[in-house]
Amino acid sequence: MEVLIQQYPWLDELLMGFFGLSWKHVVMWAVGALLIYLAVKHDYEPSLLLPIGFGAVLANIPHSSAVSTVPGEEGFLIVLYNAGIANELFPVLIFVAIGAMCDFTPLIRRPSVMLFAAAAQFGIFATAIGATLVGFSFEHAASIGIIGAADGPTTIYVASRFAQELLGPLSVAAYSYMSLVPVIQPPVIKALTTESERKIKMGFEGEEPVSQTTKFLFPIMITVIAGIVAPISVALIGSLMFGNLLKESGVVDNLSNAAQNELANLITLVLGITIGGTMSAERFLTFEVFLIMALGAVAFVFDTAGGVLFAKLLNMFSSTKINPMIGACGISAFPMSGRVIAKMALKEDPTNFIIQHAIGVNVAGQVASVVAGGLVLALIPALAK
């Protein structure tokens, strides 16, 4: 073959894809294909897993021009990475879109639901400790813990600051577990609650309607408070609340609609394929990544358990009983978690409609996961010293 190449130098150029191919590339194609399969066949977060899966294929073709790092000839996935992830732009823009989609009315009507959301962030911190115990650095451990919040953009935001080299597996883990809410949460909830607890009905005593002025002022208020407590979280919480302000102001429907549709779709598209582009075989096929996927699942289970157990704890001291299942909605997977828990309640008792309460906690989970991300950003540099 070497003689042939010496005789015909252009053959080297033509066959370098074959020569560069290894079993690791083929395994990564299989990983990409699995993500595409889950997206297409099982509808698991298809708008993210499909681009991530294809991005993984693009990144694992030997000498792929899509991920070329040759100066002046950078691949489009590298350009997108530098333009939107290395500088944290894409997750922030996604938050603007999510904010425009959120309706915080149930949360404003019953602010105490934020306590469940806070409790449901337990897994983040518990997993971070576990990750440090198995050898991860403090920064990497915190980034792994964030997976438990089931909040993809926050995971990407924190990882792009503290664990850029783990961005691919962290994002895949976050979005995979988000899509697996209907599979992961019900057994955890059932293991921690009795049948009679799951049948508890909840009323709406003392809940008053929310004025438009309150809805309008809420995002501004939350941004200012969070900003004062942890200035580093302003980009995260501020973009989420900016999107919500667009919606609640009622005067920029065109911008609100653009954020909810065009912006959300466009950024989701480039975000997914760019993350896939970071999943090179050298980075992905390691024991460290296997540990990340395992710890991510632990974080997710702990977050669900944290919310449920906190609700059970409150029930011990309160005369008005809460259905402990709604505690599990304190994660950020919105509105999937709320719907799954509402369905579980209906399955236990067809006359038990807890969807409004579940969605209220789920919306609070959006805020709490961003606050948790902000706290991680604020506390890690200080605690790592």
Next chain:
Amino acid sequence: MTVALPTMFAVIGVFIVATKALHAAFPAPIEAEDDEEEYEDEE
């Protein structure tokens, strides 16, 4: 965790108090009752 989780609850506690205050400061107008009164006046 001994620092982060209590901080998390403290921040959320501030959010709850502030949200309750905001909700109380700007109550929703009771439209249904107003409509009823107008209807009765017309009668």
